[in-house]
Amino acid sequence: MPTSMRAVELVRFGDADTAFATRELPVPEPGPGQVLVRVLATSVNPLDLQTRRGDYRDQVALPSVIGNDVSGVVVATGPGADDFRPGDEVWYLAPVFAGQGTYAEFHVVDQALAARKPARLSHVEAAGLALVGVTVWEALVERAGVRPGERVLVHGGAGGVGSAAVQLARALGAEVVTTARARDHAFVTGLGADTAIDFSAGDHVPRVRALGGVDVVLDTVGGDTLSRSPEVLADRGRVVSIVDTPEPQNLLAAWGVNATYHFLFVSPGRAKLEALGRLVDRGELRPVIGAVLPLADVARAHALLEGGSSGGRPRGKIAVAVHPEADGRSTPAP
Incomplete structure (x- = not known):
């Protein structure tokens, strides 16, 4: 040695x-x-x-x-x-x-x-x-408790965490919606995403709502994701964020859908x-x-x-x- x-x-x-x-x-x-x-x-x-x-x-x-x-x-x-x-x-x-x-x-x-x-x-x-594997396991299995047949929105599906999350959500039996640039749509659907939305082409919320909303949102991008999530959540939906967002977020709308928020620092x-x-x-x-x-x-x-x-x-x-x-x-x- x-x-x-x-x-x-x-x-x-x-x-x-x-x-x-x-x-x-x-x-x-x-x-x-x-x-x-x-x-x-x-x-x-x-x-x-x-x-x-x-x-x-x-x-x-x-x-x-x-x-x-x-x-x-x-x-x-x-x-x-x-x-x-x-x-x-x-x-x-x-x-x-x-x-x-x-x-x-x-x-x-x-x-x-x-x-x-x-x-x-x-x-x-x-x-x-x-690290990304343990992160998405904690997020989708231990925190969100994703169940077969639920719909999951993964923000940033072409990234390190997002690409693992798309695959895990699919393996858990969920329908997977993800945001990604248009050039990455074939890539994320190849990983198992059912629907890919180009976040650079406009507001993703109307597209997600047209699908009927989602049960779980995984935030890997930050910004206003926390405050916008209630707009796409079904009743008793769950949000898991792995992003430390210092900006204040208005979560008042979360009460209207009985949302649960989880903030994750991986262990x-x-x-x-x-x-x-x-x-x-x-x-x-x-x-x-x-x-x-x-x-x-x-x-x-x-x-x-x-x-x-x-x-x-x-x-x-x-x-x-x-x-x-x-x-x-x-x-x-x-």
Whole structure:
């Protein structure tokens, strides 16, 4: 085992091109109930952008390694960590704002948060699904309680969270309506959406109401989504938002439809990953990877997610291949 590792640290809050530095850091040691994982792939999420900009500066002491998605190989176990052995392939969502993040060659995690990687996914694909998959599972299953035959509106169906949400809602037996640019309509219907609405071509509300409204709204875009949702909700409809919206929202109309609102900040867990893995195994859920960059290009990955000068934001997730073998679907034990 090496004693040092390559890692990308957040050294200052602000623009991506000045925020990061690649450094050599000590390889962490697993404590009781923990495993040390050689990170083969991670990914970039909107949470990372917010952290880099300084939205959570009270929770992040600089310099800091950020990032939360991992797919990799167990290389060592701490005392009492008996669920895995060196050589096991795992994927997981690391706790947010707790310890070292995942933009590094090695990472330590409590074994209870890790699950065995689905065999049909490469490490890049698994890393791209971990956070968004757990997010949509919490949103649609644990919070909204989506039932077969209900109608679900997913805002932003071509994005990282939205593309997973469209597939999960379909797997749950729901009729799926999503907003996406016209150029992405074939893409989102290919994921399982029954109806795609071009949000850039005008107000989506009349189109949704013409369908008869929806039982559940998943907000991945923010803006006035919370205040507009009662206009499309059926009675006792549910809204789940994963967006921290600081602007005041007028929710008076929500009383008229007995709406329930849920605000979600994702929490990791093995059971959720195992449930997602079963959907992957059945072919009902697949990661959507829009771009793959090496660890040294984390800053560029952030710029891509923000839709910078490189030509706009890719569909789905932006993954980071920490090791060259991350694109393979199986990796030999170290």
